[in-house]
Amino acid sequence: MTVKTISPPAKAYARERRIAERAVHRASILTKRAISLTPSYWASSPIASQPSSRKLSNGEISKSDASPVTAADFAAQALLISAIHGAFPADSFIGEEDADSLRRDPLLAIQVFDFVQQYSTVQLVSDDDDDDDKDEPLYTPTTIEEMFHIIDLGGRGTGGRTGRFWALDPIDGTATFVKGQQYAVSLALIEDGREVVGVLGCPNLKLPEGGGEIEETSVDDEGVGLLLSAVRGGQGSTYRPMGWEGSKLRPARKIEDLRRGLSAASTLTQDGHSNGYVRKTTLKDSGVVELGDLHFIDSTVSTATCSKKVRQLADAAGVAYPGTELYSSHMRYVALIFGGRGAVQVRVPNSRHSANCIWDHAGAQLIYTESGRGKVTDLNGKPVDFGTGRKLSGNYGIITADESVHGKVLELVRDMLDDSSSSSSSSTTSS
Structure with a gap:
């Protein structure tokens, strides 16, 4: 046979x-x-x-x-x-x-x-x-x-x-x-x-x-x-x-x-120094991530996001800003991928009418999610839609965070946006 x-x-x-x-x-x-x-x-x-x-x-x-x-x-x-x-x-x-x-x-x-x-x-x-x-x-x-x-x-x-x-x-x-x-x-x-x-x-x-x-x-x-x-x-x-x-x-x-x-080899002291690398805060690698564990990854010189509002989020969470600063959009995702579970990225557009370019996000998001790092949505909690053409026009902003803390970050963002909207309305009424 x-x-x-x-x-x-x-x-x-x-x-x-x-x-x-x-x-x-x-x-x-x-x-x-x-x-x-x-x-x-x-x-x-x-x-x-x-x-x-x-x-x-x-x-x-x-x-x-x-x-x-x-x-x-x-x-x-x-x-x-x-x-x-x-x-x-x-x-x-x-x-x-x-x-x-x-x-x-x-x-x-x-x-x-x-x-x-x-x-x-x-x-x-x-x-x-x-x-x-x-x-x-x-x-x-x-x-x-x-x-x-x-x-x-x-x-x-x-x-x-x-x-x-x-x-x-x-x-x-x-x-x-x-x-x-x-x-x-x-x-x-x-x-x-x-x-x-x-x-x-x-x-x-x-x-x-x-x-x-x-x-x-x-x-x-x-x-x-x-x-x-x-x-x-x-x-x-x-x-x-x-x-x-x-x-x-x-x-x-x-x-x-x-x-x-990397997690096993890295030991942090109380002043935030690790093997000579500075500005790194404690990032949990197991269990539930809390707001106080967040490590914001951003670019303060990029015109694609409102860094002032991201700083407000970090202040609300009680953590330093920026934790890590990188100019390249994809390299910020890489920092998330290799960072601890507290690594987070929030992109708040400078205008309600602005949308992210697809080539600044496609691929890196998949590598991040498939590595088991966490969850990616827009500021409204919607999944990112890559079928809208050259711009991610179906989404407003980006939240990239560990799944255990993503909901808390989303809540912080909503509170901030609601406060901004209320302040804007009050200013308009006063004028």
């Missing part, structure tokens, strides 16, 4: 995750090399000494939202989209940039295309035994016109309620990127309005030994930081170190395991 061997079922979105990880790894190498290829904005940048074979002149332009865009930003978007489009041609995209600026500036377009071609043949080798796609080449545009088209797939993409599209941010945190500080390369697959795959490249991320908060200027000056990823459905979130071209992408490890190790 012949015994038929039954193969175990393939994990959901396994190929999408592998291709996305390799695409983000390649784009991460490109962006990190760009620190040494472009004129130095920060002479003391610890990665400015990375070797490069040539210099790339400054391709910075100004966008309408006043954040700097470099040639590396366009090139990374071209590499990300072309890799995914080559593997999944039916999928669509939402990206921050379109190619109009390049069409108006032929010199910049040539510089970006030259950059793309330099990294078209980067060899990325996986150490995973089950990686059937490790030798599958990542597609790269072969002409400038094709590069324009690829970039426009993201910049002119609209997303939607049904079907599949990829949301991406080639350099999240460009203001800190040009200083050699923390930034992220993000890529997420959205299907029928929900995140199903999330990948983050954090090229400058260096986790403090023994625990401690992530800091802007504490960077990985030897490797290419860490790669984080997750798939919806209980597969867990993973991390792995990224190396330069030709080096192996090491096996993925569970983020939960790393977090437990």
